[in-house]
Amino acid sequence: MDRRKMLALLGVSPTLVAGAPSYARTAPASAPSAGASVVTDRMITAVNPAVTPQLPKRIPLAPRLDKLDGKTIYLVDTDWGGMGQNDGILQEMQAWFAEHMPAVKTIIKVKKGNFVTDDPALWKEIADAKGDGVVLGVAG
Amino acid sequence: MPPSVLRGYIEGKDPATQRTVIEEVIEAITKPVSEDEFTGDFAPVSRTGVRQTLLEPDTEDNLQRLFYERGWTDGLPIILPTEERVAEMLAGTNRAPDEVVAEIFLHDTQEYLTFTVEMVAIIGVMAGARPEHLPVLLAVASTGHPSIPGSTTPFACMLLVNGPIRNEIEMNSGIGAFSPRNLANSVIGRAWTLLTINWGYMRLRKQFWTSQGNPIGYNNMCVAENEERSAWEPFHVQKNFRPEESVISLFRGWSFVNNVVGSSHRSVGKDMLLQLGALPGLFSAATLILDPLVARHLKENEGFRTKLDFCRWLSENFKMPAGQFWGTDLIHMMMAPLADQGVEPYASWKKLPPDALIAPYDKPENINIVVVGGETSPMWKVADFAYAASASVDKWRAKPAADGCTDGSCGLPDEP
Numbered sequence: 333m334d335r336r337k338m339l340a341l342l343g344v345s346p347t348l349v350a351g352a353p354s355y356a357r358t359a360p361a362s363a364p365s366a367g368a369s370v371v372t373d374r375m376i377t378a379v380n381p382a383v384t385p386q387l388p389k390r391i392p393l394a395p396r397l398d399k400l401d402g403k404t405i406y407l408v409d410t411d412w413g414g415m416g417q418n419d420g421i422l423q424e425m426q427a428w429f430a431e432h433m434p435a436v437k438t439i440i441k442v443k444k445g446n447f448v449t450d451d452p453a454l455w456k457e458i459a460d461a462k463g464d465g466v467v468l469g470v471a472g
Numbered sequence: 473m474p475p476s477v478l479r480g481y482i483e484g485k486d487p488a489t490q491r492t493v494i495e496e497v498i499e500a501i502t503k504p505v506s507e508d509e510f511t512g513d514f515a516p517v518s519r520t521g522v523r524q525t526l527l528e529p530d531t532e533d534n535l536q537r538l539f540y541e542r543g544w545t546d547g548l549p550i551i552l553p554t555e556e557r558v559a560e561m562l563a564g565t566n567r568a569p570d571e572v573v574a575e576i577f578l579h580d581t582q583e584y585l586t587f588t589v590e591m592v593a594i595i596g597v598m599a600g601a602r603p604e605h606l607p608v609l610l611a612v613a614s615t616g617h618p619s620i621p622g623s624t625t626p627f628a629c630m631l632l633v634n635g636p637i638r639n640e641i642e643m644n645s646g647i648g649a650f651s652p653r654n655l656a657n658s659v660i661g662r663a664w665t666l667l668t669i670n671w672g673y674m675r676l677r678k679q680f681w682t683s684q685g686n687p688i689g690y691n692n693m694c695v696a697e698n699e700e701r702s703a704w705e706p707f708h709v710q711k712n713f714r715p716e717e718s719v720i721s722l723f724r725g726w727s728f729v730n731n732v733v734g735s736s737h738r739s740v741g742k743d744m745l746l747q748l749g750a751l752p753g754l755f756s757a758a759t760l761i762l763d764p765l766v767a768r769h770l771k772e773n774e775g776f777r778t779k780l781d782f783c784r785w786l787s788e789n790f791k792m793p794a795g796q797f798w799g800t801d802l803i804h805m806m807m808a809p810l811a812d813q814g815v816e817p818y819a820s821w822k823k824l825p826p827d828a829l830i831a832p833y834d835k836p837e838n839i840n841i842v843v844v845g846g847e848t849s850p851m852w853k854v855a856d857f858a859y860a861a862s863a864s865v866d867k868w869r870a871k872p873a874a875d876g877c878t879d880g881s882c883g884l885p886d887e888p
């Protein structure tokens with residue numbers, strides 16, 4: 333089927349489609365383009381649109397670890413992408429530590445709920461077990 | 473994914489920083505916390521809370537460049553907000569310039585900010601809005617909802633206006649309402665994104681992470697409902713606002729599917745069921761945008777007296793294999809935890825064999841219907857948008873409502 337017949341079946345006038353570029357020719361050739369500078373050196377004073385963000389009071393972060401040797405690091409799956417999507421890469425990270433930093437003990441845990449929900453029970457479990465640090469992943 | 477590939481990610485470069493991922497992980501748990509760890513880079517504001525009200529005088533070209541380079545625009549030229557223009561914009565409301573409209577909290581950067589009437593007016597000027605548009609912009613801003621939320625996903629939003637103000641400010645709800653032609657639709661939609669930018673949501677790798685982005689963000693499908701030609705009650709009335717009240721409603725999702733031509737081989741409902749199958753069905757949310765012809769057909773020829781009647785039909789008749797439903801990452805991520813907590817019907821669905829059919833749009837009240845269009849053809853759009861919020865426009869008005877046009881095509885310039 334040729335294009336004209338197909339357009340006609342769709343209820344579209346082939347003439348209308350073919351004529352669409354003619355709109356672009358209605359502007360005189362000498363007209364300035366939309367992006368051209370038509371303003372000279374007149375000085376303008378504009379209002380500053382920027383707002384001032386402020387930092388809320390927050391709980392201070394725990395001091396970071398001075399070294400990883402002899403520490404227990406939890407690798408926590410946030411469940412991004414659905415359950416069972418991230419444990420593979422955390423297992424591989426655990427294997428990397430075993431090969432390259434064997435003095436670091438790693439434990440994999442899966443956080444309950446989805447990636448935006450809290451899991452206080454897991455944080456308590458890690459604290460009670462005297463975990464030294466947490467790697468929280470994976471985001472997407 | 474094979475372990476070798478996963479190992480490659482761990483030992484490979486972080487695409488955002490070009491540094492080795494495992495080195496970054498180790499550094500993150502061993503590098504001492506620095507004083508400025510949480511500071512944003514929202515130049516040129518100071519962190520003292522003192523805002524420089526006026527910028528240094530300059531030429532228009534230089535100021536356009538400055539606004540762009542500071543990250544205050546959407547990339548398109550803006551109307552420069554001079555004191556005179558902002559004052560003129562403020563005439564569109566009876567509220568004091570320093571009244572706080574919204575308090576915004578930015579999760580990723582742990583910042584909060586307060587946004588005043590004057591700040592919304594500045595954004596309105598930049599977007600090309602007129603004073604009569606300001607009450608709508610204030611209502612949008614009052615929700616605190618960004619049009620481009622911080623996410624790696626390509627979020628998209630829709631801004632719907634109901635009530636008398638649609639016609640007073642000559643919004644288009646009729647022919648080509650979603651197309652780039654009507655001034656009010658264009659500038660109000662754009663202003664929502666400029667608000668979002670100035671709230672700080674578009675700072676690269678601070679709040680702005682979307683990998684591909686979404687072109688809907690240019691004007692957020694800003695549109696009015698064609699109440700005059702709709703067969704059903706307006707959307708804001710469904711949300712318990714009075715018909716004579718002017719209201720904005722916001723929707724959020726990612727995608728929509730257009731119907732093209734019509735549905736002479738299947739019923740409208742069956743076509744929509746097929747299109748719903750292309751969307752995830754997250755928490756039973758969908759938004760149908762129907763031309764008045766379609767709404768009238770559904771009511772008069774198929775017997776759906778209300779929007780909710782039709783939503784119930786969709787809810788009951790849309791089926792999907794449980795394996796397909798749970799196999800969508802978004803669904804599994806957001807809804808499988810509910811199944812594990814025993815929340816029904818998800819807990820029961822999770823136990824089904826993969827080929828068992830379920831009805832994922834189980835909450836018909838989460839399916840939204842909006843009537844928009846010029847009745848040149850029985851078209852519709854099916855979106856995965858969830859309803860997010862509504863806010864009254866009237867409290868921000870400078871003057872009470874007035875009568876307007878009745879055919880839904882206000883604000884379209886006449887053909888030459």
